[in-house]
Amino acid sequence: MRKAYVRSFGCQLNVSDGEKIKGLLKKMGYSFTEDENEADLIILNTCAVRESAEDRVFGIVGSMKKLKERKPSLIIGIAGCMTAQEHIAEKIKKSYPQVDLVLGTSAINALPELLLDCLKGAGFAADISEYDDFSAAVEQVRDSSFKASVPIMFGCNNFCTYCIVPYVRGRERSRNAQDIISEVKELVRSGYKEIMLLGQNVNSYGKDISGGMSFPQLLRELDKIEGDFVIRFMSSHPKDASHELIDTIFECDKVANHLHLPVQSGSSDVLRRMNRNYTAGKYLDIVDYIYSKDPDFSLTTDLIVGFPDESDEDFEATLDIIKRVKYDNIYSFIYSKRSGTKAAEMPDPISDEVKGQRMRRLLEVQREISTEHYKRFIGRTLRVLVDDRAKKKPGFLTGKSNEFIIVEFEGDASLIGKFVDVEITGAMNWAVTGRLKTP
Ligand code: SF4
Structure with missing residues (x-):
């Protein structure tokens, strides 16, 4: 062979x-x-x-x-x-x-x-032709036996000025909803516990298909599938994050209580130069709507530090937004020039040293936020999908709660790939710790 x-x-x-x-x-x-x-x-x-x-x-x-x-x-x-x-x-x-x-x-x-x-x-x-044949049923050889990714659309229409994706992955093309539903049904039947729906901007799913399902409709259909599993999705562009989407997350039992909402910067000026098509104020309106439904809801985000010509005030606005939103986690990157994009042609007078300092400051502030914010889980019982053995901690396991929080607790490796209930007893700046309640 x-x-x-x-x-x-x-x-x-x-x-x-x-x-x-x-x-x-x-x-x-x-x-x-x-x-x-x-x-x-x-x-x-x-x-x-x-x-x-x-x-x-x-x-x-x-x-x-x-x-x-x-x-x-x-x-x-x-x-x-x-x-x-x-x-x-x-x-x-x-x-x-x-x-x-x-x-x-x-x-x-x-x-x-x-x-x-x-x-x-x-x-x-x-x-390297652009075929639109997504329906061909290819049985994937998946890396995990309990977590599966399901692409629901390909390409992107947004042309953020720093990003090469629309040039290399083409325009948005959504998969047929019935194909997605059948695939998820089959995955659940085969024992998969986490279904991650993928797209560069899942919120615009279906817009390219006349009479097609919208993303909230697709979530509601997937939620009806019988079985014990959790639905996650990424990425969600804030300009298309509607009240309907948020209502759907709260209505659907199987859709995780977590939203990854990439803000990229807290400065409306930088957001405009990034061509993100929302302001910091508009972004905060979405966050306020989410917190009006559940003040403890879990949010994570992506941030770019040192975008061309980012001023001290722009950076302070980014610090302000992370303090205001209180993300559970941030995924931050120092801007790096990507030729072929519009941002690569923008003057970039900020030195690498300043960008590095800003990044360290951002991470320091986020560490404080996470440690404090994770304390809200102490005393609560979280449902956790067990991922693996904890590194450097013999006898301990690690998993992700429905809220996308890393949870560490003592337990047997036979629990990997299963849902368990964990009573949370402590909080660190990157995870919470707890005690296994039910095997
Ligand atoms: S950052 Fe995301 S939304 Fe923006 S162009 Fe790239 S893939 Fe599209």
Whole structure:
């Protein structure tokens, strides 16, 4: 049996594509290995969000020349967002003769055909066409036996000025609602406990299909599926986060009590230059609506520090918004220039040193917020999906509560992949700790 080594970089959507690639390879008779040295086929499923990620992939591809010399029958393929940029696909073809095939993000279903051509010795094969065939039922080889990602749409229409995604993943295309519902039913039937719905902006799901279901409608349909599971979703663009969406989260038992709502900056001026299409005030209106329904509701966010020309006042506005909203967690990044985007052409006089200082300050403030805010869970019982053994803490397990809070507690590894109730007894700045109530 031929062995394949498939490595995915970047976001959950790309990881999901990697699982689909594995599904196609499994159908062709491949088994999988974690060791590239014993592989007959290597596929690097790449990410283009940061230029440093691209450089890393080129470094890895360069180092694979030796593998190919040792084993000339080895097939090396590059898939993912990097290949959607024509100049990159050209560069791979010209400068990396060890690469046999290039596969675009919308051409995954073409993999078997390209691979067969390579196996027949037809030479370099590439397909970076934009197919819209999402319905083809490919059984994914999933990395987890209890957590599954389900892409509900592809592409993005938003053109945030710092982001390359709309250029490499194309415009928004929603999957057929019935296909999604059937897939989730099958996953639940197979024992999956967490279903993560994925899209660059799930809130605009269905808008490209005439008479199609909206995202809140889809959530309500998925909520009706019988079984013990939790529904999560990401990402949710604030400009499209409607009251209907929030009402739906509260109405649906299986939809998690958590919303990841990327704010990116607390300054309306920076948000305008980012082309985010909302102001800090509009964002806070959504937060106020959520807290009017449940003041303890769990929110997380993404933040960019040091966007071109971010002033001290702009940065202070970001600190103000995290203090006001009290996120349970933030995912923050120092702005890094991405060529091909509008922001890459903006003057950026802020030094790396200042950006670093701002980042440290942001994390310090968030640590204080998290430690204090997590205390609201002490004395409460949280329902937790157990993920794994806790690192460096023998006998302890770690999992995520419905609210997307990391929970650590003592327990047996046989609980991994199951829901348990944990009484919360302590709070740290990144997690809460507790006592197992029911196995
Ligand atoms: S919403 Fe903005 S940040 Fe997100 S993928 Fe689309 S363009 Fe990129």
